[in-house]
Amino acid sequence: MPVTDTITPNGSTYDARQSSRVATRRRLLMCRPRHYDVTYSINPWMNPSRGTDTALALRQWERLRELYLELGHTVEEIDPVEGLPDMVFAANGAAVVDGKVFGARFRHVERTAEGPAYLRWFEEHGYRDLLWPEHINEGEGDFLTVGRRILAGTGFRTDVRAHTEAQEFFGLPVTSLRLVNPEYYHLDTALAVLSNDEVMYYPEAFSPGSQAVLRALFPNAVIATAEDAAVFGLNAFSDGRHVLLPAAATGLHTQLRARGFEPVGVELTELLKAGGSVKCCTLELRER
Numbered sequence: 001m002p003v004t005d006t007i008t009p010n011g012s013t014y015d016a017r018q019s020s021r022v023a024t025r026r027r028l029l030m031c032r033p034r035h036y037d038v039t040y041s042i043n044p045w046m047n048p049s050r051g052t053d054t055a056l057a058l059r060q061w062e063r064l065r066e067l068y069l070e071l072g073h074t075v076e077e078i079d080p081v082e083g084l085p086d087m088v089f090a091a092n093g094a095a096v097v098d099g100k101v102f103g104a105r106f107r108h109v110e111r112t113a114e115g116p117a118y119l120r121w122f123e124e125h126g127y128r129d130l131l132w133p134e135h136i137n138e139g140e141g142d143f144l145t146v147g148r149r150i151l152a153g154t155g156f157r158t159d160v161r162a163h164t165e166a167q168e169f170f171g172l173p174v175t176s177l178r179l180v181n182p183e184y185y186h187l188d189t190a191l192a193v194l195s196n197d198e199v200m201y202y203p204e205a206f207s208p209g210s211q212a213v214l215r216a217l218f219p220n221a222v223i224a225t226a227e228d229a230a231v232f233g234l235n236a237f238s239d240g241r242h243v244l245l246p247a248a249a250t251g252l253h254t255q256l257r258a259r260g261f262e263p264v265g266v267e268l269t270e271l272l273k274a275g276g277s278v279k280c281c282t283l284e285l286r287e288r
């Protein structure tokens, strides 16, 4: 589906005929998948014997980047590092809120070098409030900001102790959520933030207690079906109006449209072979 609305200079796309949803301009960090490949397996989606088409991954990633630019967002790029095939998943590189950078410490040795590489990018780009954390955490993969609250995943990658560490660092309430299904190993594979107070998620990815927490916080959330979750439909990026998500998540497209959002389908099938899609490729640089 073509993107017909661009963000006007004042940041609003109000169009009463379609919806009153308002997009705000975002600053995003991405990493070109020049060295992308599936050479190891650290989640159930990754099968190194299946073969990866790096050129196709590059074209699909480039289309996502163009969509962000067409929508009026700013995209910064970090240089990919040879030997770090998962570095394309910029969401894992840090969590940035109010201009403060909480560095990532990866669970698996295959990705540990990405943490310092991302932190260096922030140092070189004028960020002064940086933390090299004590506990394992995989950046925005497990820390999602909803208004002035941070939702934090644990169970597979991020250590629950990193949640307290992030709360102290950002000075914002951090709500812990336990992931229980290995296919949804990062919070951003099972839940997406749509606006300052709305989310969509797949309940079965969470423990019973965390499902109850989500119901209490977001009684009107969009609930994803197993089919939409399985095509990574929740690995989505929203600017408040446009929601970029895998094209195959057709049920979510319908639900989002009914709520006044504009779903924008993206094909990132080659990156799904590593267990990632739209949101994984996108780190939001949130200023105060």
Ligand code: ARG
Pocket: 042, 043, 046, 086, 089, 091, 092, 111, 140, 141, 186, 188, 189, 274, 275, 276, 277, 279, 280, 281
């Ligand atoms: N292959 C990567 C891993 O398993 C994929 C990371 C996806 N990123 C995300 N934000 N969910 O670590």
